[in-house]
Structure formats: C-alpha cells, structure tokens
Amino acid sequence: MDKYYFTSISSEYLNEMTHVRGLSEVTIRGYSQDLNTLFKFLIQDSIDEFSDFNRMSVRRYLSWLDNSDYSRSSIVRKLSVLRNFFRWLHSKDYIKIDPVPLRVPMKKPKLLPKVLSENEIDRLVSAVISYNTDLKNNNIFTARDIAILELIYGSGLRVSELAALNVDDIDFEDLKTRVIGKGNKERIVLFGEIAKNCLLDYMSIYRPKMLKDFDSSQNALFLSTRGTRLSVRSIQHRIKNYAKYAGLSSWVHPHTLRHSFATHMMDGGADIRVVQELLGHSSPATTQIYTHVTGAQAVKTYMAAHPAAGIDEEEK
Template sequence: MIGREFQRALEDFASYLIAEKNVAPRTLIAYLTDLKQFAVYVQSILGPGTRPEEVDRTLIRRFLGWLNVLQEKKSSIARKLVALRVFYRYLLREGRVEINPVELVRSPRQEKRLPKYLPYNEIVKILEAPPPTPLGLRDRALWETLYASGLRVGELVSLNLEDVDLIRGEIRVKGKGQRERLAPLGKIAIAALKDYLARGRPVLAARGNQKEKALFLNHRGRRLTSRGVRERLDYYVKRMAVTADVSPHTLRHCFATHMLERGADLRVVQELLGHARLSSTQVYTHVTPEHLRQIYQKAHPRAREVTRKETGETRLYIEQE
C-alpha cells in the first residue's frame, strides 16, 4: 500500500501528464507503475506515510542498487530513473519540494545492442506469403505497410481509413509523444492496400460494426490489436521457415537498415522513423562485414580483389601501380 501523501502526489502528477503533456496512455501507465514501485520501496525504508519530499539523493541511489540486486535490466532501471526525474521536476515546479533529488543521479550505462534485421530475400518471403483470402489480403497489406513506412506496430493498428492517402502515396501517423508525421508508401504497398480495401476489408467489416473506422480489422470486423499483428507474423514466420525470433519491430529494423545500406541519408531515415533524437537512429548504422568489404572496394581508389593463382585464395589487396 502507498501512503496518502504519496498517492495524492501521484494522482496530481497523472493529471498533469494528461492535461499538459498529453502523454500516450502506455507512457502514463509505465510512469505510474514505476513510481508506485518506488513509493513502496521508500515506505519499506522510512516507514508508512512517507512523503515524496522526504526522499533524498542517497535514497534514490539505494533504490537503484536494490533494482540491481533484483537483476533488473539496465534499460528498465534507466526507464524508472526517467520516471523519477519527470516526477520530481513536476514537484519542484509546483513548489512541493525545494530540490530535485534525482537531478545529479546518473543513468546506468546502457548496453549497445544492434537491432535484429533480415536480409531482403527473407523479407520477401514474409511479404509474399499471405494467400488471396480476406485475411490474407489484410496480412499482405500489413507487412507491406510496415516494411514500406517503418511504422511501430502501435502506430500501425492505430491507423484509421482517413489517415491513408493512396493517391499521394502517404499515411498520417501519430507517433510517440503524439507527434504527427507523414510516412510514404511505395508502389507495392499501395497496391497491397488497394487490394485489401477492395476485396478484403469489406468482407471483414461485414462481420462486425460497419461504421468501424480502423484501417486494419480482425476476423470479427473490429480493430486489429498489436497482439493480433504479432500472432499473425509468428504464423507466417513458422510457415515460411524464416529466421527465428522475428517480430513486427523487426520489419521496422529492416526498413531502416535496408534504406541506409542503399545510401539513404541518416537524417532522412530519422524523420521517416519518427525519432526525436538522431542518436536513436544511429543504432541502425551497423554494417555486415560483407557489405563493409563491398563499400571499401567500391569507394577506395586503390583497392580491388586479386586472386592468387598459386593458392586460389581471394583476398583484399592494395593494387600497386
């Protein structure tokens, strides 16, 4: 249980996030979940009824140490620290605390993990797998839209019919922080969406509410959920014997990686992905050894492949004049 003072502060904070910051529902839930965990920890140390203003920097660090003992992921600890920072900045602004105890606490160093992605030939297997049934036409439109525009799965299932302009070849997307952007659609994705809207969606819509505005419908004619998208993708991945551990976010990773491999500007990809910071996009600048080798041979004026006749080996050498 959380003491009355802490509970009241969290309720006021939630109202502030909704009214002034217009945060997404999932962000709000994540903040409040993390802060409630912190409140329970604080009261286990200082006793029931502890108020937010009684927290100091030492207690914040003890909380982070406790999370480490629980073997929480560094990314989870960093997220909880962000929630605490935002919460105490709010309390400082409202005059409920005199100092922000989180201000000088450093976030844990994050492990840099390269996003998983598939080579183009395996992506094609997934894109072309769905059959020409109403659900198959929907699935084909789903995968083509994800790969063509690099959407997050939450953005995909939030699309309404009015958000799609097939004449201009673009869709209006509401991303994180309620930021809107226009995402382009390629010719193949446009064709898949037209086919779905003409022959797939009407059949699905007839099974539910005819007034449903969602672009993508489930088998009952209702808005498709993120979970539903993941389950359908799992089905095709197993069926096509594609590399394991593929999620809808993998298609977003493939979109960014394949764009950059083919020469797209990093800032353009940043805009297309809806990243607020360039650093979020830079994780996609990884290259495979083979791609690195090809770029080197193409770009360096004095590099080429030379085959040693006596050994049959093919290695990279500097061409001598």
Template sequence: MNKFSDESVYSFIEYLQIERNYSEYTIDFYKKDIEQFSLFMNAQGIRSFSDVEYFDARLYVTELYHQKLARASASRKISCLRSFYKFLLREGLVKENPFSLIIQPKSGIKIPSFFYEKEMDLLFEACMESTPLSIRNLALIELLYATGTRVSECAKIQLKDIDFDFSTILVKGKGRKERYVPFGSFANEALQKYIQHGARKELLNGLEDHQFLFVNSRGGPLTERGIRHILKTVIESASLTGKIHPHMIRHSFATHLLNNGADMRTVQELLGHAHLSSTQVYTHVTKEHLRKTYMNHHPRA
C-alpha cells in the same frame, strides 16, 4: 501506499496521456517502474513520495545494480522516476526531486536487430492465404515495412490518412508530431486488396464503420497489443528463429534503406526521429554491409 500516493500516480499517468501524448505501451513501463519503486518504499518504511530523500534514491539505484539489470533498463527506471518527481514538484506535491542529481549509467551502443530481405519475404509468404485475416495481416506487414512506422503509430492510422493517388500516408507520431511517409507498390497493392476487395468490410461484420484502417477479428479497431500479437504469430508461422520482436520491422526498414544508398537525413525524416543521433545507430548495422561490399568488389581487397 496511501491515498496521496495513489492520487499522485493517477495524476502523473493522466499527464503522460494528455499532455505528453505517450503511447499505451510506454505508459505501461512508467506504471511498472513506479510500482517497483513503491515496493521499495514499503520495504524501507517510507510512507509517501514526499518523504523520499536523495539518500533513499541512491539506495534504490544501488538495489537496481544488485539486480544486475541491463544499463538501458536501469537508466530507463531512473529517468522515469526523475520525470515523475519533476511532475510532483511542478504540482507542488513535493518540495524537492530526489532523483535530480542521480547520474544515469552510460549505455553502450545497442545495435538494432533487423530482418534480412529474405527473412522479410518469409513473413510475407506466411500471410498468403485468402482469408480476410490473412489479407489484413499482409497489408499490415507490408505497410509497416514500407513506411517504418512504430506499432503505436500504425494503430492510429485511419482511412482518411491514406492517399492512394500519391502513395503517401499521414503518420501521427510521438508528441503529436505528424509526418507524411511514402509507400511502394507492394504495400499499395496489399492495402487496396484489403480495403477495396471486401476483407476489411467482412471483418467489420456489419458493425458501424469506425474509420480506423486495421480491424480486429471482432470488428473493432486493432490495438497496439493486437498488432504485436499478430506480428508475433506471423513471425512464428514463418519459422524464424532467434530473439525476435515486432520493432525489428522498423529496424529493417531503416537498415535496408541505408544499405541501398539512402541518405541519413531522409531516413531520419521518414522514421520521425527528432534527433539525427537516434538514426545514426543504424550506421553500425550498415558498416558490415559496406565491408562485405568492399571485400567482394575491390580489386585489392
């Protein structure tokens, strides 16, 4: 890949960070997708992004299908490259977008995985030690479950964003959008214990206070990667089995609200979804709950 290509990718990543305010986690995916496409270009003898034509884009998509990728993964890669070329076109670095006419594969509805309430209790119990790290971990998981925030949003929370009098927190979401989310008594108590009773101060270990809510073991702000590592460790400690990922706590937040009677619009606002369709995927989870309730309580079931 030549210097022109390297500078193009650097400019695009800078655009995602500054103008689009994408999370580090999302940007990593974009980098990997463009890097994979660059390897394809090298194999085809294509020297520059500006030399890619529609036929090349079609050939690349065919290769993705041959790799037997999930439809969602293939769709993401195509979307990434379409956005990349749209940026290059805007900057006058290419004359056309070879991915503009590529049709993305339709994805089937993916049912979100979530923890049952008893499984959430196991996660909380796994953080019941009195060490500063355990107190922090409990506050972290309680807050994630109480608010449904994304890991990327949680990493940005500062002390000034929390209002204990009204039990609300200011969450800075995607695209610089902000929303206020309430949290309950369990999260309130866990946060108070973490902040007021010395655990956070002890983790700072004499360093200057940076004002971020969650602190790592070295006294610095807890990053997205750090939060994911903590969640993975706690999940393993709770001896939960199956395919588990940190985003399941956010899924659990939404599913449990709907199961207990919350309306869709409220859950949409709490999650920070721009479109109701993003929230409606949780109805496929709650339908099973409704069916069981019906079978257990209807006299003619």
C-alpha cells in the same frame, strides 16, 4: 507510504503525461509499471513521504534494482522515469527539493538493433499465407496481415501508429500517409508500390466483408473480427506467430520491421536526415544507430569505392 496517497499522486502525474505531454498509451503503461516498482521500494525502505526521498535514497533505489536482477536497460529506464516524476513533484510543490541529480553515472549499453534480411522479410510474408492456409482461416486474415507487414516494412511505422491509422489517412495517389507519432507530433510517411497493392487488395475486397455485420461507418483501417479497430497487442501477437511459423528468431516483433526498414534504407544509400524524418526521430543521434551495415555490405562498399581495394579495371 500510504498506497492510496501514492496512487492518487501518480495518477495525477500520468494523467498530465497523457493529456498535456501527449505520451502514447504504451509509454504511459511503461511509466505506470516503473512507478509501481518505485512504490515497492518506498515501502521496503520505510519512506512515508515524497519529501523523505533524498539523494541517498536514489542510490539505495538503484542498488535495490540491481540486486533485484533488473537488466541494466530496465534500470536506466526506471531511473529516467524516477527523474521525470520527481521533477514533476517539485514543479507541483509536492516537494521543496528535487533529490534526483541530472546526471547519474549509469548509461544504457548501446546495442545494435536486430534486423531481418530481405530474404527473411519474404519468408515472413510467405508465412502469413501458409499459416492461414494450414489453419483453414478466412482469406480476410491473409490479406489484412500481409498489408500490415508490407506497410510497416515499407514505411517504418511504429506499431502504435499503424494501429491508429484510419482509412482516410492513406493517400494512394502520392503513396503517403499521415500519422500521429510520439509526443502527439504529426508527420508524413511514404510507402511503395508493393504496400500500395496489398492495401488496395485488402481495402477493396476484404475490409468491406469484415464490416458486413457491423458498423459500416467504422473508419479504422485495420479491423478485428468484431469489426473494431485491431489492437496493438493483436498485431504484435500475430507477427510473432508468423515469425515462429517461418522459422525465424523469437525476437522478431513489429519493431523489428521498423529497424529493418531503416537499416535497408541506409544500406541503399539514403541520407540519414531523410531516414530521421521518415522515422519521426526528434534527434539525428537516435537515427545514427542505423548507420551500421552488415559485413557483406561493408565489403561491397569498400571494394567498389576505395582506390586501394585491389581491383584492376580489367577485372571489373
């Protein structure tokens, strides 16, 4: 297949996914990478036209991905993008028949999200102070990054949602903020007193200092050293650094704090529908994964609630 032709069509598709479907920059980047993988296969399989891609091609593509040592979850994601892309090609009359079946016998294994304990959250926050003190960094970084950690953990925000926040999105009176989530959907999320105090400290003392030599009309909530909006990548990088400094696992990233928020809410007795609303999940099935509890929490709940747990009233 001609590279220019493929790039032209795929760019049209990605542009529509961005401006019509309202998919996030991170999602579009993932789609683009998956389409590049598809292009490599089309070249290797000598497929010159999209119309030449048939159901046997789908099977060969999946087999090729498997033999290329892609993880099962990556293959499932690439299959999803393939299905969406060819459905779009069919809707635009680039092809007469959509070759990708609605159901392909390959499911992504359901893995429980990895979460931090409350003690580990405290260690992560403390690491922000120690890390910046040891490197003799300005207190601005400490105040800003603690506010970031406490807001993600206290509200369950996605990192992209946090990075997109503006100053006037924060409502300190009602302890809530307005965010634009996946699919360009607006929702209200809540935060607590700890996050509020950290935000006020950052916004009243340190944020003005970051804007001292830059555009004072900048409305972004979290700023870089250049007075511009702090990027998603920078937030991810800094949280991973703090986790490493705190002696926590290498898998800790911003989404781990979101997982921890949801899990701790569920462990604390929150209604799953409330958690679903706060996380911005379109389906309760997505939130259902957070109904898992730790062994200690399960034992505690059982011993307190079950009549045959073996605890006499006199022992309570």
